Amino acid sequence: MFTGIIETIGLVKEIVKENDNLHIKIQSNITNELKIDQSVAHNGICLTVIAINGNTYTVTAINETVKKTNISQLLPGENINLERAMKLGDRLDGHIVQGHVDQTGKCINIKEDNGSWIFTFEYDKNLNNITIEKGSITIDGTSLTVVDSKLNEFSVAIIPYTFEHTNFKNYKKGTIVNLEFDVIGKYVKRIQDLRS
Missing domain, CATH: 2.40.30.20 (Elongation Factor Tu (Ef-tu); domain 3)
Known part of the structure; x- marks a missing residue:
């Protein structure tokens, strides 16, 4: 975990x-x-x-x-x-991440935004993963909050500290990243699919 x-x-x-x-x-x-x-x-x-x-x-x-x-x-x-892996009893500063990548995504846009950056990624919607605005997403292991959610794409806002201390500083349009969608969202989606 x-x-x-x-x-x-x-x-x-x-x-x-x-x-x-x-x-x-x-x-x-x-x-x-x-x-x-x-x-x-x-x-x-x-x-x-x-x-x-x-x-x-x-x-x-x-x-x-x-x-x-x-x-x-x-x-x-x-x-x-x-x-x-986190130690039992540590603070959970990000969100629950399993380390089990659901699929890859592609960076389709990077925009500087007054001292921060907005990165937009697209992914294959046919694999039934979803994002929601203000929900959690993991990109190449980095816990982030979704700021814009669409059917097969989403954006995240990156502060300077995260930009400098992760691989985000190396991303460009076309970069392929690992995506792990929020575990709670995956269970909710699965239950919904079973009821349909």
Whole structure:
């Protein structure tokens, strides 16, 4: 379980493909605090630490993860949002984030807005995910509030701190991001679909 508050930015050092799996080596300033078998969210994807070597650690993404997320587009030298699992009893500063990406989305617009930014994303509506204005959304692991919700697109407002301390500073039109929709909204939508 995560909160969507990005703890640090990691650096992708190496990606090795083995059959359908990707082994990803990441350098970070929290590596010395990690342990084998620990869950860490990588751009919102919950992955297990399988090896640690100095200031780098390795995680493996299986084919299901590769198909549903943007992880196959990562390249060595790129940054990645990192968050360790929350501790029981900690404050929930973001919202309940599972680290289970529902689908990817595409950045279709970026607008500067008097010291902040408005980012707009579109997604495949056929996968039955929804957003609502003032509801929660997770983009590459970052907990955000929806400011404009449409059938297959939404916008979020990004403050300077979030812009500088996450991957948002690297986004441009066409960037593919991981989306995890609000877990409560997913249950409500499923119940509604079952009653229809």
